[in-house]
Amino acid sequence: MNFWVIQGLNGLAFGSLLFILASGFSLIFGLMRIVNLSHGAYFMLGAYVGISAMAAGASFWTAILIGGVAIAVLGAVIERLILRRLTGQPLAQVLVTLGIAFIIADACVWIWTGDPRPVPMPRELAGAFRIHQLAFPIYRLFVIGVAFTLAAALWFLLERTRLGAMIRAGVDDLNMARAMGIRTSVLFPVVFCLGSALAGAGGVLAGPILSVYPGLDTDMLPLALVVVILGGVGSLLGAFIGSLIIGFIYSYGQALFPDLAYMILFLPMVLVLTLRPTGLFGRQAI
Amino acid sequence: MGTDALVISGLNAFYGDSHVLHDVSFTVKQGQVLGLLGRNGAGKTTCISAIVGLVRAKTARLELFGQSIAGLSPEAISLNGIGLVPQGRRIFPSLTVIENLTVAARRGRAGQRSQWTLNDVYEAFPRLAERKQQLAGSLSGGEQQMLAISRALMTNPRLILFDEPSEGLAPQIVTEVAAVLRRLRESGLSIVLVEQNIRLALEIADDVVVLNTGYVAHTGGAEALRADGARIQQLLGIY
């Protein structure tokens, strides 16, 4: 019994981290039609930047902010200088974002060496939450809380503001949105920077749970991809449900069938792509 | 009086290697309706897409009220005052009716005669007001067409392009669409009307351009063509 509850909470916590990563990835994919293969690298780089910020004396909270802002700026530069020139060339975009991912990964090894770095937990969230026989790290509960708050905030942005409606219009039919005067030169940077910021801040937030190491990027990117394919491209609800599903599968799968971890994670993706190419909540087929 | 609403000359458009429009030229006079006719695949939609910047095209001249819009992005062309009611309606299905209207909403240029607001649109199309919180994708075909028209009006255009607004609609709804078109013409809006419904187009249009496999086959007044059944038969093979 305890096993199921603890692994369930672990799954929820991991799903929460995934949501922070995948929500931006999904919006970028849905609106700009870019499969941003750098997204995992943004997550890792954000975590490293956060570590350095903390080493320089910043608090954990400031480090999250710095990680988010740094990656948002990087995203803005990449969007403006590179991706915008490749509008309408999906293959070139995929290759470029893959190349950027490799460059970032190499730069990280060069700057922060290849040794895994633990990320200290903020003192106020250390320790465990106890109920009956169960003990669960407070920090993980906090991460779950952050993800749900973020989901609510993104929901508000997308569903209750005019900017959000414009983004959804662009996801529905980008050419028509443009023909109605909705400016991609405004929407694209907003969405790309938002997604980048979430990836960067999410990396720092994930640090105390996952730690930071070379390969964190390539561990996370496929999971974000699975989440988005499962949930549906450009769908916030899809990213949310998909993240939780993959979080649970990951957590129980690792515990129960450690040898089959990848099969268990990617089988749902294969099934969804075959049976429902738009994902559970999406409109666009991949 | 003064400049024309739209001047196109020497328009060539391509999809990859296939040359779809050949030196298409025509003029839309201010406050008038130009009927753009032609059989299936003649290139009407391509022509509309080229005007709004969604299809890259080579043009000698593309001018909106005397101002060149050649090479501008679709959003810039929209902001310059062209509204589009696209073929197949293409409303934003996952947005509500009201969101479809507000994302497009924009004030017209200073001194423009008619200014459309949400209330004007609801007054003109009461059914949209009733369904304003409904997802646009759940509307009937006729309602979606009314929404597509309203969405274009919310951008307060100077020139509005209709691509087969009666396509796939019940006769009663077609009558309603025709009434809307007449009303817009009376309000002084300049209009390009693409139609397969020749009778409807000839009734509403002032001038007519007929495309045939990407070439302009005929340009002239609608009235003259209306009276010349043989010519219509020859150009369009129907009626």
Ligand SMILES: Nc1ncnc2c1ncn2[C@@H]1O[C@H](COP(=O)(O)OP(=O)(O)OP(=O)(O)O)[C@@H](O)[C@H]1O
């Ligand atoms: N996206 C595209 N790629 C390649 N060829 C296209 C594309 N769209 C249209 N065509 C071709 O260009 C030609 C003109 O098509 P267009 O859609 O402009 O015709 P249309 O007059 O609007 O026809 P309809 O009355 O059926 O709407 C056709 O031969 C069509 O097959």
Ligand SMILES: [Mg+2]
């Ligand atoms: Mg057409």
